[in-house]
Amino acid sequence: MIEHLDGIHETVTYKENSSLRLFVNTDCEDYPIHWHTPMEIIMPLEGTYTVFLGDKPVLLQEGDIIFICPGILHSLVAPENGKRIILQIEWSVVSKIRDLNSILALISPVLTLTPQTAPDIYSDIYHLICQILSEYEEDSFLSEAVIYARMLDILSLIGRYQAFASCRFDAGPQKQKEYLDRFLSICNYIDEHCTEDLSLDQVAKTAGFSKYHFTRLFKQFTNTTYYKYLNRKRIDHAMLLxxxxDIPVTEAALQSGFSSLSTFLRVFRSVKQCTPTEFRDMYIHPEKQQKNP
Structure with a gap:
């Protein structure tokens, strides 16, 4: 359930003295387009469940697991009958751990795991989520610490699996490991400095590669170009502004690292399928949100 929705921004009500929220949802209720700062994990226990990213549906079958990254616009459509686990966990609690922010680059905007798509890790992650549910319901001494420990196990499994499954570095095993470590660090660097003037030449030099070598390897690692990755991080920052x-659109553009308003408008529409003004209007006036078909 969404308890506090300000326009399209959900302020999550965590469990008392906690930074996470978990519930077994059986409501036949659709949730309008919204975003929030915690990561959200949904796993149907009975029946199906549909997550919309804009107008693109992701149909979850029983047992499928979806990870929705912080700040991603999404809406939810429930069937008449069903049951699903919904976990919202504050990302900032673990975001300072080395390499974890880079995992977002590997799974953003969402990652769906099924026994068919991720046979090597699905069973482990399914059981870890069940352990999290049990700890949350028992609410015993150090339960939150145990839950975050299980969550770190989940993220580590996903990070390693996604990194090695998606990366196709043209190199031997030792170089693969070296490149993986280096590009995880580079993604962390970009995440932390995305609002600054980060040229391709500068970041390639920081990584220790020529611009052309860096461009090729970065695309292999992230499955996108350097500037598309950088712009996505800048748009995430702009959404918060x-x-x-009270912050003008032009000021939001400049504070997010864009040198011109026209570039900001073009990139924002490309990433979010709406203009910054339309996004702000949805945020302030929830009645203007478009319903999914």
């Missing part, structure tokens, strides 16, 4: 009606 646009939620404040």
């Amino acid at each position: 646009l939620s404040d009606p």
Whole structure:
């Protein structure tokens, strides 16, 4: 359930003295387009469940697991009958751990795991989520610490699996490991400095590669270009600024690292399928949100 929705921004009500929230949802209720700062994990226990990313549906079958990254616009459509685990966990608690932010680059905007798509890790992650549910319901001494420990296990499994499954570095095993470590660090660096003037030449030099070698390897690692990756991080930052009606759109663009308003408008529409003004209008006036078909 969504308890506090300000426009399209959900303020998650965590469990008391906690930074996470978990519930077994059986409501036949659709949730409008929204975003929030915690990561959200949904796993149907009975029946199906549909997650919309914009107008693109992701149909979850019983036992499928979806990870929705922080700040991603999404909506939810429930069937008449069903049951699903919904876990919202504050990302900032673990975001300072080395390499974890880079995992977001590997799974953003969402990652769906099924026994068919991830046979090597699905069973382990399924059982870890069940352990999290048990700890949450028992609410015993150090339960939250145990839950975050299980969550770190999940993220580590996903990070290693996604990194090695998606990366196709043209190199031997030792170089693969070296490149993986180096590009995880580079993604962390970009995440932390995305609002600054980060040229391709500068970041390639920081990584220790020529611009052309870096460009090829970065695309192999992230499955996107350097500037598309950088712009996505800048748009995520801009979304937070646009939620404040007192910050002009031009100022949000400049504070997010864009040198011109026209570039910001073009990139924002490309990433979020709406203009910054439309996004802000949805944030401030929830009645103007479009319903999914």
